[in-house]
Amino acid sequence: MKTSTLQDVARVAKVSTATVSRTLSNPDVVSESTRRRVSEAVKVTGYRINRAARNLRTRRAHSVLVLLPDLANPFFSTILEGISRILSQQGYSMLIASTKQVHDSGERLIDYLDDARADGMIILDGWLDDEVLQMLKDAPQAERVLFACEWVDGANFPSVRCENRQGTRIAVNHLYDLGHRKIAHVTGPETNVISNARKDEFIAEITSLKLALEPEWIIPGDFSLSAGCQAAQAWIALNDRPTAVFCASDQLAMGFIAELSRHDIKVPNDVSVMGFDDIDLAEQFIPPLTTIKQDRLMIGETAAKMLMARIVTPNEENLEHAAVLPVSLVIRDSTSPPT
Amino acid sequence: MKTSTLQDVARVAKVSTATVSRTLSNPDVVSESTRRRVSEAVKVTGYRINRAARNLRTRRAHSVLVLLPDLANPFFSTILEGISRILSQQGYSMLIASTKQVHDSGERLIDYLDDARADGMIILDGWLDDEVLQMLKDAPQAERVLFACEWVDGANFPSVRCENRQGTRIAVNHLYDLGHRKIAHVTGPETNVISNARKDEFIAEITSLKLALEPEWIIPGDFSLSAGCQAAQAWIALNDRPTAVFCASDQLAMGFIAELSRHDIKVPNDVSVMGFDDIDLAEQFIPPLTTIKQDRLMIGETAAKMLMARIVTPNEENLEHAAVLPVSLVIRDSTSPPT
């Protein structure tokens, strides 16, 4: 049972391959009777288009690369779901790679675009080497590279992100409204744009609320569970402990709380803790986590739509260049008035 | 800056395209001096192979589809990492799709193989329709379809899975050794092969240990957090509550514990609870979860290696057909002797 080609269909339908091709991709331009004959022939032969051939001919890979920092990070799964939904609607496939593996295999990221494996890429990694970044920036394909969640200050890549600063203000004000006046912040990684946006806005908002802010109340972290544990130790060691802690990610908050619980410190009774992201587990955590929700499905869908627009109509004038999506406060049980 | 082709390289190196192609794919067959000239020309022209062209010519997609039930499920991320590692070593790309999206887009799963989008597929979804399954089974491409974690009773697909039955015995005996004599089981989905393997073995082991087993002690679930919550309510409602509960997944166990904590029932003081899988969060959960660890990285790597062997040498006689990987007991804080 060899797979049949356009030729086979053409022979059975007694038309040219050109006509079969048209019937399949643009049925309106052929006559009713031709359309019927071709569909019949397609059915009889069990024809499936050969995408490798179509890709070569149309100079399109019909696929998009999604670059993750780390495949094992569950933060990204819902974003992938959103991306994949849009791509698959448009007949595109989703290729996945992690930065580390691309690097280890000796490839350059730009190769994916150059060698016709992908028509564009969505980068979810804020940790690209300057060298890699420079290479992307200089390439003519740069306009088919889009950042989601992360972005690059100074570079002109299209991007999708959430309202990091507004989310931070909402978080601080939630704690303030509960009555907290001494609020600490556990940051994400020092050199990360998201992390810095949240940290800067945290400081700005604390200042504008005229609250005290000791330098030790900004506790350095890196978005991970284990950094959250370490941050908790730092908080425990403080003489003058803030009554509330705003963590730059849910994972940080969970690690923070887990470590506190090992020291018999109760959340929210002894200290209020909140996160950022609203990952799936935030709701099931004990206590369920108060956090700032990012709509990750929408981030994924928006990123895919913006990229597809650039792929399909590359020279369009008014392409959306940046989307900043709203966030919302989700109040659960890890925050309460200070006691 | 148009991308250059083999032709361009050939022109610069003053050889034929055939020679350039050989130099790139099989350097040993060309002369030293040719090799130098060609590499030089490749550098000068910035040549990148066009994979669409190569794929068409070699009748290989150089990519593998990984099918997930649900992109948003973090259980799979480490498996993907393992798969991707092996694929990328061999110059293959990883395509990701979810069963639902394939279905919604009106495609058939087998199309991915038929239309030259993928050379093989790894299925991580145990929920395929009978119809879809039948179509895969009958297809000549069936030998390039491999199941991982999940498998299909009766069908002859190659598969990779962990020692579900042995893991279950280890779990039951861990609880038994702690002194528990009344042990409940929260199952996975009713029609799932993994779930049933674990349930059947649970019953067998309880029986062989000559322990009591009331019908209500087998609590139906479906691997999810929320099913775990419901199972906890069922357990709470029992007159004669088992002192230990073996859950068929970590997510179930976490939901179970979360719900108990809402009712002020302490784990492990009031009841011991353990899971299965050892997902990333098991360690950070409160209390850290005792569980049976599946090495998901190894599952992914093994699956990819087995599939690649079938793709590269399809007619090999002694291809490995099934791999069953070991599991191990990870003792943390959610289990203790009964009080």
Add this chain to the structure above:
DNA sequence: CTGAAAGCGCTTACAG
């Protein structure tokens, strides 16, 4: 509305 023909960029027998 339809067909003949060129060509996308490679690889690979075949011949030398």
Add this chain to the structure above:
DNA sequence: CTGAAAGCGCTTACAG
């Protein structure tokens, strides 16, 4: 060791 040539399976101007 190397080259000329065919061909993978499509799509798309061009001509009618």
